[in-house]
Amino acid sequence: MDNLKQAYEELGLPENASREDIEKAFEILLKKSRSRQSAPDSSTDPEADEYEKKLRAYKLIIKAEDQRKIAEMSEQRFSKWGKFAGTAEKVDDFFRLYKARVIIGLIAVVVLIFGINAYIDHREEQKRLAALPPIDLSITMVGNFMTDEHNGGTPGLEKAMTAQFPNFKRLSLEMLFLPGQGEGGMAGTDVAYQQKALAVIATSSPDIYITDKSSFNWLVGGSAFLSLDKEAAGELKALLPEGAKVMGKTDEDTEEHVYGIDVTNSSLFSQLPLAKKEVIISLRGDTKNKEKALELIKGYLKSLPAAAK
Structure with a gap:
């Protein structure tokens, strides 16, 4: 029974x-x-x-x-x-019992595919960079600058700057947007931009910094720039109009030195797809391409209105 x-x-x-x-x-x-x-x-x-x-x-x-x-x-x-009811029930039971494992398996497949694609993209990017000519100058723009997205954004600006100097085959450009500081100081979002810029500056070594006045004043105190006193009195002197030298003091040296060259009114610079207020070119203190950096400064100085007179 x-x-x-x-x-x-x-x-x-x-x-x-x-x-x-x-x-x-x-x-x-x-x-x-x-x-x-x-x-x-x-x-x-x-x-x-x-x-x-x-x-x-x-x-x-x-x-x-x-x-x-x-x-x-x-x-x-x-x-x-109908006649497939038994099969359908078995499939349903399988997914009900092994749902977690199936989901984990699908996630693993997606991650694997993403990883493979990322690896392929990385390899392609490495090949692209390897095919490019060596960098003549690396430039970091810090300040209230905005590229023209209709003209290629930062890569478009990089290409346009390179084209202005026949002796250069390639310029490397990095943009760090930093809003200008008003009388009331920086707002919360502006401080976030400044912190990001500071992190990039601390971990990169460009040959040249291009800044606006506000960003120049922020960076000069930290001894980021190379003194251009000797160059301003020598090879750049004939090209420097009144007011083009930008003076500054560092935290370690209270005496003023030339740390920047103002090329805001350069007609050559104005041709670039870039929105700007002031344009100050400074050399990084440990630049390894000083001669090429000075060549770039000279190019923009020659197109200043005062230099044409």
Whole structure:
């Protein structure tokens, strides 16, 4: 005799008994149990084992009923698949049981594909850079400058600057946007721009800085620039109009020196796809391309209105 059939017999029910009949039988069982527990000698009641048997029988029947209902619902759910209902149910069971593993597997595939594409892009970029001519000068622009996106943005500006100097095959340009500081100081977002610029400046070594007045004043104190006193009195002197020398002091030297050359009004610089207010060219203190940097300064100085007179 199977366990389920025996369970029905324990409760005195036929195997086709309804759920309502099963629950009624259990309620009668509970009432008898409560009456027995309230009796004085309930601890020695010989019917205790019988109650436990019927309780186990009830639980077995209810479990079987729940499983039957689940099976019926599942059959109705997959009936639309016709002869493929069994296959559809197996697939559903698989994804239900292994959902987490499937999701993790899909994520792993996506990450793998992304990684492969990133690696390929990196290799292609390395090939592109390797095919380019060596850098003649590296330039970092710091200040309230804005490139013209319709003319290629920063790469377009880089290309346009290189084209202005036939002796140069390639200029490398990096833009660090830094809003001008008003009388009330910098706003919160402006401070964030300044912190970002400071981080880049601390970890890069360009040959030239091109700044506006506000950014020049911010950087000069930290000894970022090379003194151009000697050059201003020598090879640049004939090209320097009045007011083109930009003086400054460092935190370590309170004496003023020439740390920048103002080429704001250079017609050559004005041809570039760049929005600007002031343009001050300074050499980094440890530049390794001083001669080429001075050549660039001379090129812009020659196109200043005063130099043409």
